[in-house]
Amino acid sequence: MTSSVAPRSQGGRRPAKDEALRSGTPRWELYRLLSDPTRLRLLALTEVSELAVSELAELLRESQPKVSRHATALREAALLHARKQGTWVLLRLAPGADDDPVVDDALDAGRSLCEADGTLARIPAIL
Template sequence: MPNVKVLPLLEPTVEPCCPPLTERPLTAEEAERTALMFKALGDPVRLRLFSAVASHEGGEACVCDISDVGVSQPTVSHHLKKLKEAGLLTSERRGTWVYYRVEPGVLAAMGQLLSPTAAEV
């Protein structure tokens, strides 16, 4: 029987799409992925929703707890859908409510993208 090494299962994380912007020019594919993320966050309502989820106690928020952003419930749902499509949020339905979490690793990936290279620090 061959030697088989069993690796522990790791929690899924978002791989950083790109090196820091100051390290090298982005490829076309990297720019597309990054633009999708920033475009999703470029709307003030979406940014508020993302912030509400990210800062909510326990790291997740029920849509019922974060929908007071000055727009209708269908509009909140639309914005949350856009944040999910951009890979920024995940969701889980529990009964009649949907709970949102920031996609694991996404804040670190954004931080890495915007951080200066070691030579600039």
């Protein structure tokens, strides 16, 4: 029989149902954001290297507007950090984002997706 008791977090307390990320993003919104495979792959790639939207689009074999739209949603949830360099916007996994166990699981899933389709292996050719 399975237990309906929520697992305890690192601090020994159960996470609140409406506990939010540092950005104020509700948990349900985090789950919604991380349900998309493109966003999972974006997180995994930006964990490995700081990349421009155009580089991410090439790696993911998606249109630049689609990648930009997904990246914006992740930035608004404080999961991605953006840095402007000239006309380029460089994206990287936000510091501490992987401290959240849900995000950490999402990164694992994104890595698996990127390994399965060869995206991670293409990074050196893009940089």
